[in-house]
Each structure stands twice: as structure tokens, then as C-alpha cells.
Amino acid sequence: MPSKKKGDIFDYFDEMIRQMEEEFEELEKEFFKAAGKGEVKTFGPYVYGFSMTIGPDGKPIIEEFGNVKRLGTKPILSEEREPLVDVIEKGDEIRVVAEVPGVDKNNIKVRLNGKTLILSAQEGDKKYYKEIELPTEVDENSAKATYKNGVLEIVFKKAKVESGKEIKIE
Incomplete structure (x- = not known):
């Protein structure tokens, strides 16, 4: 992470969250478009989320969980939830x-x-x-x-x- 003033760390995280929101919205659009065409096998609920922690090096670690995965640009729904x-x-x-x-x-x-x-x-x-x-x-x-x-x-x-x-x- 580049050197930032104390107040700027919040700007850094705000930008990261904004990027994740945009990425999720795009994933959601692609998923429902593919599901409408019958390209996605559907069963059970759609579960998708992410957790964000700070690693020992001070950098954020973002991990996805759930049963919606991305294969290239196409979302796929798995029977197994992560x-x-x-x-x-x-x-x-x-x-x-x-x-x-x-x-x-x-x-x-x-x-x-x-x-x-x-x-x-x-x-x-x-x-x-x-x-x-x-x-x-x-x-x-x-x-x-x-x-x-x-x-x-x-x-x-x-x-x-x-x-x-x-x-x-x-």
C-alpha cells in the first residue's frame, strides 16, 4: 500500500469497497443473464459474499465464499457452498x-x-x-x-x- 496520511486510509478502503461493489454488480448481472438463457444449472439459494481482513503485513486480504463462482466472465452455481x-x-x-x-x-x-x-x-x-x-x-x-x-x-x-x-x- 502506498504511503498515505492517517486520514487517507479511509479513502483507500472506500475505493476498495467501491470496486468490490461494482465487481459484484457485474457478476450479478452476468449470472442472471446466463440463468435466463439456461446456461446456469440452478438449485437452492444463491449465496455469495466476501470477508475482508488485514494480514500480518498490514495489507487487506479479501476472500469470497458461497456457491456462486466465476469461470472467466460466466458465473456458475455450485451445489456446494464455500x-x-x-x-x-x-x-x-x-x-x-x-x-x-x-x-x-x-x-x-x-x-x-x-x-x-x-x-x-x-x-x-x-x-x-x-x-x-x-x-x-x-x-x-x-x-x-x-x-x-x-x-x-x-x-x-x-x-x-x-x-x-x-x-x-x-
Whole structure:
């Protein structure tokens, strides 16, 4: 982000939000035009949103969620919704919080593959799927998961990385 005076940061975010609004309006127009031509398979509600957080480097991170995706200029509707997810790194923990309302906890599947956490859930016509890139390696044996009121929370301990290990020269 270019150097700005304190008051100008609000102008920067206002401009970003204005651009996102324009992009969403364009996506919405294209989606309904394609749906009217029968080019979009429709089932269930249309869910689209975005979350905006500030990364550790001070730059905004914008992530989309829902079941409306863009393929080139054509919007497509997926059977699976991408849930809203927050990844919080604090101290020696990584906390993943995901909104997956309307499913029983026994129908939620969580799998860890390296630094990628794969979340899927299905109950009736509610289907969720998201691959979440974790900021660092985690100890998979330390995972603790809870699910209450449609919110899944998984807490991992960061993987121990040996440092200061002497390297023997042969």
C-alpha cells in the first residue's frame, strides 16, 4: 500500500469497497443473464459474499465464499457452498473457525493434508466444501474440534520445528 496520511486510509478502503461493489454488480448481472438463457444449472439459494481482513503485513486480504463462482466472465452455481472461514494464528496455535449451519456434527468431515485443511459437510440439500491453506505446519495429533450453533472451531498446535541443530560435517 502506498504511503498515505492517517486520514487517507479511509479513502483507500472506500475505493476498495467501491470496486468490490461494482465487481459484484457485474457478476450479478452476468449470472442472471446466463440463468435466463439456461446456461446456469440452478438449485437452492444463491449465496455469495466476501470477508475482508488485514494480514500480518498490514495489507487487506479479501476472500469470497458461497456457491456462486466465476469461470472467466460466466458465473456458475455450485451445489456446494464455500463456508465463511477465519484462520487465526496466535502464539503456538492455529485456530480455524468455519460457519457450516444446518448440518449435524456427525456429517462434517475434516481432513488435514500437509498444510491444507479440507472441510466437507452434507445434510439434505446443504452441502459445504472448502480447502483451507494453513499459514504453517501443524501437529495433527493436537487437533481439537468443537461444533456449536452452526460454527465449527478447530484448534491445532503448531508443529515443533527443531532449530539450532548441529550439522555434522563428514
